[in-house]
Amino acid sequence: MKRPANALSLAVLTLLFEKPMHPYEMSSTLRQRSKEESIRLNYGSLYAVVESLRKKGLITARETLREGNRPERTVYELTDDGATAMREWLSEMLRDPTPQFTDFEAALSLMGALPPEEALELLRLRLRAQRLASNQYDGVRAHVPEGFPALFLVEGDYSEALRLAEITFVEKLVDDITHDRLGGLEMWRRIHELRAAGHSGEEATAKLMDEFGHLLGIDP
Numbered sequence: 141m142k143r144p145a146n147a148l149s150l151a152v153l154t155l156l157f158e159k160p161m162h163p164y165e166m167s168s169t170l171r172q173r174s175k176e177e178s179i180r181l182n183y184g185s186l187y188a189v190v191e192s193l194r195k196k197g198l199i200t201a202r203e204t205l206r207e208g209n210r211p212e213r214t215v216y217e218l219t220d221d222g223a224t225a226m227r228e229w230l231s232e233m234l235r236d237p238t239p240q241f242t243d244f245e246a247a248l249s250l251m252g253a254l255p256p257e258e259a260l261e262l263l264r265l266r267l268r269a270q271r272l273a274s275n276q277y278d279g280v281r282a283h284v285p286e287g288f289p290a291l292f293l294v295e296g297d298y299s300e301a302l303r304l305a306e307i308t309f310v311e312k313l314v315d316d317i318t319h320d321r322l323g324g325l326e327m328w329r330r331i332h333e334l335r336a337a338g339h340s341g342e343e344a345t346a347k348l349m350d351e352f353g354h355l356l357g358i359d360p
Contacts, residue, residue, distance in 0.1 A: 141196075143229045147179050148189050150233070153198065153218060153226035160202050162213040163190050178295045190216060198222035244306070255332040256325060260317050267310045274303050327352045 144150070155166050167186055170176060193199045194216070202217040218226070244266070251259045277300050284293065316322040327348060334344035349358060 141225050141228070143232055144192075145238070146185075146189065147233070148181060148185060149193060150226065150229050151175060151179050151181075152186070152189055152193060153222055154230070156199055156216060156218040157223065157226060160215050160217040162205070162215045163187055164213060166190075173292070174296070177299070193222065196221075198225050252328055252331070256317060256328050260314065263310055263314050263317075267307065267314060270303055270307050270310070274300065274307065277303075324355075327355070 151170060152166060155161055155169060161169070163183075163186055167181070167183055170179065170181055175181065190199070194201070198219055199216045199222050200219050202215045204212050204214050207213075254262070277296065280296070281293075290297075313322070317325065322328075330351065331344055331348050334347055335341070339347065349356075
């Protein structure tokens, strides 16, 4: 069975692998475990995922409960097909996860459309925010009880590792721009000088190719 694009489907299956639950308990458990930091979660989408899994025969309604004046809640449990799908999907995601295209990665690839000084200031703001997030995670880690199972901190530690790698990268990028060490920086500045002087994008690009085409292997 094809793996769903939404990791919330897999989260539901793993919860029901533990025990039967109703959707509200699923949502509460995911939030209690801070899974919303790694899995996109809202109550409406959770209900849609539960219904989709039910239609596919991966989960089934076990019973419907009513407590006092609360609305009825349907408790779901994992089917044999659901247990098989959970193992297959989780194995595939660990072995061969779908590539993730982040906003920051896209912005880096397009930042030449901003003047270097503006991009530099924005990168410094990003660096400040990531350092703050890293310090906050250090604080969380410092308050983890001794002997607390590392298994339940794996995704947080992974996010911190990515954050530290980004901090290192952005620190170097900021330093290279600040000290004129970034290759192509002169060209980057020049295109914005030409646009500020009133040249159209087409005119500025043509002038840029005349001045810097040799660096790009373009014959004049």
